Amino acid sequence: MYYNNDTIIFFDNNFVKAKDATIDLYSQSLHYGYSVFEGIRSYEINGKSKIFKALEHYKRLCYSANKMHMPFDYTPEQLIDLTYEVLLKNNFTNAYIRPIALCSPNMSLSKGIKSYLAIEAWEWTNGYLANKMKVVTSSYERPNPKGFHIEAKVSGHYVNSILACQEAKDKGFDEALLLDANGFVAEGPGANVFYEKDGVLYTPSRGNILPGITRQTVFEICDELNITYQEKNFKVEEMYGADAAFYCGTAAEVVELDSIDNHPFSLSWNDTYSSKIQQAYSHKVLEKPFI
Numbered sequence: 001m002y003y004n005n006d007t008i009i010f011f012d013n014n015f016v017k018a019k020d021a022t023i024d025l026y027s028q029s030l031h032y033g034y035s036v037f038e039g040i041r042s043y044e045i046n047g048k049s050k051i052f053k054a055l056e057h058y059k060r061l062c063y064s065a066n067k068m069h070m071p072f073d074y075t076p077e078q079l080i081d082l083t084y085e086v087l088l089k090n091n092f093t094n095a096y097i098r099p100i101a102l103c104s105p106n107m108s109l110s111k112g113i114k115s116y117l118a119i120e121a122w123e124w125t126n127g128y129l130a131n132k133m134k135v136v137t138s139s140y141e142r143p144n145p146k147g148f149h150i151e152a153k154v155s156g157h158y159v160n161s162i163l164a165c166q167e168a169k170d171k172g173f174d175e176a177l178l179l180d181a182n183g184f185v186a187e188g189p190g191a192n193v194f195y196e197k198d199g200v201l202y203t204p205s206r207g208n209i210l211p212g213i214t215r216q217t218v219f220e221i222c223d224e225l226n227i228t229y230q231e232k233n234f235k236v237e238e239m240y241g242a243d244a245a246f247y248c249g250t251a252a253e254v255v256e257l258d259s260i261d262n263h264p265f266s267l268s269w270n271d272t273y274s275s276k277i278q279q280a281y282s283h284k285v286l287e288k289p290f291i
């Protein structure tokens with residue numbers, strides 16, 4: 001369960017109990033997947049809750065609303081303050097935060113008339129993705145950037161993610177890897193992908209992916225640890241002989257891949273730069289130094 005009788009959320013300019021918040025069945029968001037959202041983590045640091053990369057997430061929420069022509073007047077700073085209030089009111093420290101901007105009743109295929117912001121949060125107990133994931137290339141492609149604003153985090157895009165993820169599970173794998181319309185590796189249903197070969201990390205270039213905030217954090221960690229990385233277009237076959245690979249995202253953090261299309265990776269995880277990045281990430285979110 002994501003909430004109980006006492007859980008407080010921010011909804012339509014008020015703090016209300018989650019159980020009392022309702023959305024209109026005629027909402028444009030419900031019918032067309034026309035809403036924008038974020039997935040954010042907070043961590044307990046010195047007994048207090050600290051939101052990791054709050055500004056980056058809320059800038060992206062504003063960007064997403066803008067790209068979708070939704071009326072949305074909050075500033076990232078206001079959104080951060082409201083989120084800390086939600087965490088405080090619920091006594092949450094380690095939490096997953098899910099803000100979503102929903103649109104009012106409207107059956108027309110034109111821009112939203114009014115939006116409602118909800119900020120929901122729940123206590124974080126365990127990882128969202130399994131560790132050491134067996135990944136399979138999906139038969140579903142990522143949405144075409146000529147058809148969608150794929151750098152925006154829009155609810156409707158996630159129908160594609162559900163299809164890909166379920167297909168992978170039905171085939172006995174943990175997670176899917178989706179290609180773009182040109183057959184290059186794009187990303188997972190809810191995470192970005194990196195692979196490591198001969199001491200260098202590779203990840204798909206922007207253009208056909210949601211360029212994640214965690215992906216950007218991995219770049220920062222690489223700079224700090226003097227690890228070389230490169231953004232490029234590559235085919236999945238290039239990953240088959242790789243030394244290691246991982247998925248990364250706010251919820252997933254940095255997750256080791258066990259294999260891709262049943263091809264295992266050649267190095268033991270602990271001997272890879274990828275594992276150093278995983279450790280460095282878990283320090284960074286807790287504001288602990290990592291040497």
Ligand code: PMP
Nearest residue numbers: 190191192210212213214249250
């Ligand atoms: N790609 C997709 C499709 C995602 O849903 C996510 C999760 N938001 C990511 C990548 C990773 O993004 P972030 O690191 O900002 O969470």
